[in-house]
Amino acid sequence: MPKETLTITDNRTGKTFELPIVNNTIHSTDLRQIKVKDDDFGMMTYDPAFMNTALCKSTITFIDGDKGILRYRGYPIEQLAEKCTYLEVAYLILHGELPTKEQLTSWTTDIKLHTFIHENVKLLMEGFRYDAHPMGMFVSTVAALSTFYPEAGNIFDAGTRWKQTLRLIGKVPTVAAFAYRHSKGMPYVYPDNELSFTGNFLNMMFRIGTVKYNPHPVLERALEILFILHADHELNCSTTAMRNVGSSHVDPYSATAAAAAALYGPLHGGANEAVLRMLDQIDSIDKVPEFIKTVKGGEGKLMGFGHRVYKNFDPRAQVIKKLADQVFEVTGRNPKLDIALELERIALQDEYFMKRKLYPNVDFYSGLIYQAMGFPLQMFPVLFAIPRTSGWIAHWQEMLQDPEQKIARPRQVYLGYDKRDFVPIQSRK
Numbered sequence: 001m002p003k004e005t006l007t008i009t010d011n012r013t014g015k016t017f018e019l020p021i022v023n024n025t026i027h028s029t030d031l032r033q034i035k036v037k038d039d040d041f042g043m044m045t046y047d048p049a050f051m052n053t054a055l056c057k058s059t060i061t062f063i064d065g066d067k068g069i070l071r072y073r074g075y076p077i078e079q080l081a082e083k084c085t086y087l088e089v090a091y092l093i094l095h096g097e098l099p100t101k102e103q104l105t106s107w108t109t110d111i112k113l114h115t116f117i118h119e120n121v122k123l124l125m126e127g128f129r130y131d132a133h134p135m136g137m138f139v140s141t142v143a144a145l146s147t148f149y150p151e152a153g154n155i156f157d158a159g160t161r162w163k164q165t166l167r168l169i170g171k172v173p174t175v176a177a178f179a180y181r182h183s184k185g186m187p188y189v190y191p192d193n194e195l196s197f198t199g200n201f202l203n204m205m206f207r208i209g210t211v212k213y214n215p216h217p218v219l220e221r222a223l224e225i226l227f228i229l230h231a232d233h234e235l236n237c238s239t240t241a242m243r244n245v246g247s248s249h250v251d252p253y254s255a256t257a258a259a260a261a262a263l264y265g266p267l268h269g270g271a272n273e274a275v276l277r278m279l280d281q282i283d284s285i286d287k288v289p290e291f292i293k294t295v296k297g298g299e300g301k302l303m304g305f306g307h308r309v310y311k312n313f314d315p316r317a318q319v320i321k322k323l324a325d326q327v328f329e330v331t332g333r334n335p336k337l338d339i340a341l342e343l344e345r346i347a348l349q350d351e352y353f354m355k356r357k358l359y360p361n362v363d364f365y366s367g368l369i370y371q372a373m374g375f376p377l378q379m380f381p382v383l384f385a386i387p388r389t390s391g392w393i394a395h396w397q398e399m400l401q402d403p404e405q406k407i408a409r410p411r412q413v414y415l416g417y418d419k420r421d422f423v424p425i426q427s428r429k
């Protein structure tokens with residue numbers, strides 16, 4: 001039986017070290033015993049951007065990027081997208097098991113009891129400039145929620161944590177819709193809890209003048225699927241931010257705001273907006289080959305292509321592509337779809353993209369669907385943040401209950417000056 005260890009020889013000293021291997025990893029602090037002199041700090045690993053560092057043990061989401069597999073709590077994303085509602089999936093992500101019928105009913109009711117926001121939160125949102133970006137409003141307002149629920153800082157009480165979980169998942173669609181209405185100068189629409197989670201969100205976004213809003217069932221379902229696909233994705237940039245900030249034991253609203261801020265960036269939650277801007281720039285199908293040529297020449301990227309972990313295909317992109325047809329039957333075809341299809345067709349058989357394993361990611365088609373449904377580009381990262389909130393909270397809870405976790409504090413390789421003496425201002429050159 002082979003030993004589950006790794007033997008390392010330090011050629012500087014000739015010493016050999018045997019480190020235990022657990023779950024196909026070595027513990028980085030085991031490297032600290034590797035030293036040249038006794039008072040050395042000891043060996044570290046250098047891993048900018050965490051390309052090959054496991055930050056935690058987790059049981060929430062499994063990804064095999066080479067095989068294009070994504071599973072929440074063991075269930076394939078394709079099956080969940082076909083058969084579940086978003087709230088059912090949020091329950092699964094948070095609890096580890098799919099809810100029974102009774103559990104789903106009470107979970108859904110609990111969330112609906114927390115969809116309204118304090119009137120002062122509304123007043124706070126009114127203070128933003130008329131043209132404020134809705135994602136900037138979202139990030140700030142979620143952070144401000146911590147001042148409305150000061151008990152949220154009691155993070156080691158399971159009941160308090162649960163209450164904030166309901167509040168966060170229930171309130172983020174309301175904050176998101178209010179941010180949109182503010183940027184349009186339109187009156188806020190309060191939650192209608194007779195509607196589904198996504199139906200109510202569409203109501204708060206788009207209702208004008210009618211007493212009762214009836215969401216189109218195809219669009220309501222499409223949004224459920226998009227929310228399911230975006231609910232979690234293990235240790236992406238924003239979830240890592242949630243865990244890192246949460247590791248300081250701050251309240252969950254502040255940690256969620258930090259995660260949402262990470263999602264705001266164009267390499268993360270802003271990519272589908274970048275896809276639409278790129279399609280606008282290309283303008284027509286006949287200009288696609290020329291555009292591909294410029295990308296291959298190093299002038300910009302083919303947005304919506306490539307992924308840090310998926311090096312075969314992004315399973316979410318495949319679900320979305322099918323969904324696009326159903327949505328366009330209702331909304332009319334997004335005229336940019338033909339450009340996107342042509343880009344995909346050419347890129348998938350082009351040596352440059354094949355060699356680098358670049359395939360369409362979730363963002364390549366999601367923006368086209370959101371736009372066809374009437375969402376403005378600026379709302380795209382906000383639409384991502386609503387469902388990802390359940391994933392962020394699941395990781396936050398897992399992190400807090402993991403006895404191996406401590407405040408996140410990476411190391412650096414210091415390459416600056418050695419000690420030097422202060423120079424008075426009159427002597428400086």
Ligand code: ACO
Nearest residue numbers: 267268269271295301302303304305306307308356361363
């Ligand atoms: N278009 C053209 N070339 C690309 C693209 C692209 N979209 N993505 C990567 N490449 C090239 C790189 O230039 C590099 O080429 P080189 O080896 O000749 O230098 C090679 O492919 C490897 O790329 P990396 O940048 O090392 O890949 P990384 O894993 O760091 O980046 C990322 C992943 C950020 C997603 C990248 O593919 C990208 O910027 N894509 C476009 C933005 C996008 O769609 N983001 C959404 C991600 S999904 C999400 O967040 C929900």
